[in-house]
Amino acid sequence: MGRAHVSTHELVAGRYRLLEVVHRETNRVCWSGEDTGTGRPCLVTQVGLPEEQAGETARRAPGRVVRTCETMQSLCPGRVPAVVDAVVADGALWTVTEWVGGVPLAELLDRQGTFNYVRAARIGLELLDVLESAHDLGVTHGELSPGQVFVREEGSVVVTGFGLAGATLAPRLTAPSYASPEQARDERIGPAADLWTLGAILYTMVEGRPPFRDRGRPETTLKGVDRLPLRTPVRAGPLTQAVQGLLRKNSRERLTRPVVREALVRVLTEDPDAAVREVPRPRLRGACAAARHVSGEWSRRTMLAGTALAVVTVTVAVLAVTDGLPGTDGGNGTATGTGSGTGQSSSPSASPPASPPAGGTAPASPAPPPSATPAPTKPGDAVPAGFRRYDAPEGFSVALPEGWRRLDTSRVSDVAYRVVFGSSGDPRTLAVTYSERAGEDPVAVWRDDVEPGLERSGDYRRIGEIRATTYRGREAADMEWVARDDDTRVRTFGRGFLLGGGRSFSLRWTTPADDWDDSANEQALTAFLGTFREDAD
Template identity: 60%
Template sequence: MGRAHVSTDRSVAGRYRLIEVARRETNRVRWYADDPGTGRPCLVTQTGLPRDAGVAPSRVLRATESVARLCPGRIATVVDAVEESGFLWTVHAWIDGTSLDEVLAGEGPFTRARAARVALELLDVLDAAHAEAVTHGELSPGQVFLREGAPVVVTGYGLAGATSVPRLTAPSYASPEQARNERIGPAADLWALGAILYTMLEGRPPFRDRGRPEATLKGVDRLPLRTPLRAGPLTQVVQGLLRKDPRERPARQAVREALTRALREDDGTTATALPGTVRYAGREWGRRATLIGTTLAVVTVAAAVLAATRGLPGGEGDPASDAPPAAASVPAAPVPAAPGATPDDGPKTPAPSPSPTDDADGLPPGYHAYHAPEGFSVALPGGWKRLDTSPGADGAYRVVFGADGDPRTLAVTYSERVGADAVAVWRDDVEPLLERSGDGYDRIGGIRATTYQGREAADMEWSADAGGDRVRTFGRGLLLGGGRGFSLRWTTPAADWSQPASREALRTVLRTFRPAPD
């Protein structure tokens, strides 16, 4: 997920002042914050809770303290935890490092040696916790912080089993047994370790986030693993850790030996500290600490400055790396600005041409205009919000919108590596992946060139299986020139395609979508 520069004067527990969103991911937001009581900066993690969850914040504190005693200096210090407004708010002492997901978003895949080193440090933490029968259960790149010249720091202990849902955060890193809502143990953490190792090597998770936790979990449980291409001698251990049956996953000692061999066989880079973004990020986080730890007057000024920057791009990436590619509720594409089909029932019905609109002017009742910091705006149905953001290389990103209890989704994808023929993008790049996805892909009608907002575009429509249901997707790809482009993908249950509300929503999206001016 990309950093969202959103300032706020909001406080948590009447004490911790939220300054800026540091990171967003599925069901979790991390904030830079300030503790006026101590004058020190801190990190506050906001985790969404299911209705009537009944989470005891003291559980998080006890679990973290227990593991911290077993693995000193490797577990982030939790100074407070409260349940407020349907969220669990966990307050961490400042961590002088950068989350692994942020490093990957900025740098892309790691070398094998670097990935093996991080995995070994994670394994040390898991070994200490598992020796006392403590399972993490929520491990993901967002829970792992890299530090220059020091071992990783892990957050998130105490969340597993705190509610009735199988996993609270990062469902694409859940183990299959979690996806089936079965009792979990250390093997679930080994699966997560394998998924993190896969992500470090391949630059994408082994199972993509499909926008809705339940759909993502079904994919983790049922879909086959795409063979890693960059793992080299680590391929066997990665595939072993990601076996669906927890009884078939390798023992920790076998994993440790395989990772250690990868370090020994490296050409000498293993003796160096984690390079690149970690050092840069350390300076950046140090700057944040200085900013947040100043007087409240300065904090107020800083918040105003941050608010002025919220229109800057988030630097997020290409969803092409989702695996396996599928036409699910949040379909993946190798080139984001891919084209799409008509919004009407029949493939031969012309797509609605856009008419000018000025933000909320002329919107259906309940709709609201959304201005994305990445550089686009669109009107969304009432109750809809940003569900997920997938980063990629070269400034590409995908943002998924939807609402709790609403099976429809809108995915907006941007790329700076789009071909010059909008029809060819769908035909040559996207459709072959959809055909190989195993999701019952079936194109509806032909791929048609069109003009959208005075620019070259193309439309394609298809149906597919997603999480046990049949869905229908309309896609429109828009070329901006210079290799840049957007794609809009509107997905609904196939049975609801002709519903007036869905038709109206698609028309409104196409009428109001606007890239930011160059």
């Protein structure tokens, strides 16, 4: 999700400075902020009040929020942040909480698309713990959503938003897609409404979308929640029955907390290590905080050579990646044939993509690329004439055209690296990227992790659809796009494939767009795909 950096000359309640939008939902905006009185970071949440709400009801709202959160914070220390202030101003309820130091679950889902069911169960169990404490005290959250759940670097969960439900006299304005059917009908709610939302969050984590989509207008979305049938989850695995049981329209028929807890614990007990590869990392927020994780994607702009790596030291000691990786000396590999020429600081594949110039069009449905050519029976063994095998010290090898060499190496600790190959004077490049934090759906990695960054980087045009495929028996996906590198329009073919355990490789082949169909380029791409191999081969 994109972030808007917004400054305001006026302080909220005369004290709190807004720095950066952390998360935005219908009628609700959460900011990172600074308490100018103490200099401490904080979270500031703005919830719009209905125009008709005024007088005594509005004046009572801040006190209700503060009291509810104080109670919950005492019951769940570390899992519910303390509210330090609340005020009604300019037609909105503003609540100020201590700095959470985590990433909204909604943002993690935007980055990764889906979680495996073990990781979803782990987060769900933490949410259930907090809800159970609240329900035993007679408190219903009523506004739970992925935007109200923050995930810290070590995986613990912090829940915000207690006390908002009913404080604004508005039926579920902030996240209609996660409202329960009884909220959609504007009926009185209880703990069963929170259990519905827990089911909706579990559904979203494993499916990559809420059970009932946002239809643009809150009332239309709520009508869908109330009346439309549930789309059967297809990725929930052993969580399927629990998710479906929580999402029953009749609140009296929903699963009880003990049954849900048993189902979640069973998933964690049977496969306790399956979520290790998807550990979330905090992200830099304004002046306060913690660093953003290296996501498992084929070749996001964080893996673009020629840009800078920012390393931020924070209390959690996390390596932060801002807009890229540093180029380093890549001359430590060995090859049976190396060409002459000087190294390059950038290359077409390493530059931010852009779309074709005016008048330049991309075919809507391209012909099958050379990627469709079957690999040899023993992948990587046959080296075509005019190519020589390069054995990288990182543990992969590929046949390169004679005269090609390693031009650039970029890496983030031991979890990701990128190597760019080419030759002086040759505009074509091959980039090999490795990551240990890939998602489980290769199509989703391109679509949800890579493409948004390409679109934000400037002009960009994808060619055709992202195509699911297999590569030497592994799940894979192909994507093609056109871009501009200085004055040259270039075209890139990318194939990403999964190795298991969160590990992945991607190959990106970039040439001038006008030369894409040259037989030499087709031969090169076929050779790369046919000869690439990693340690597992």
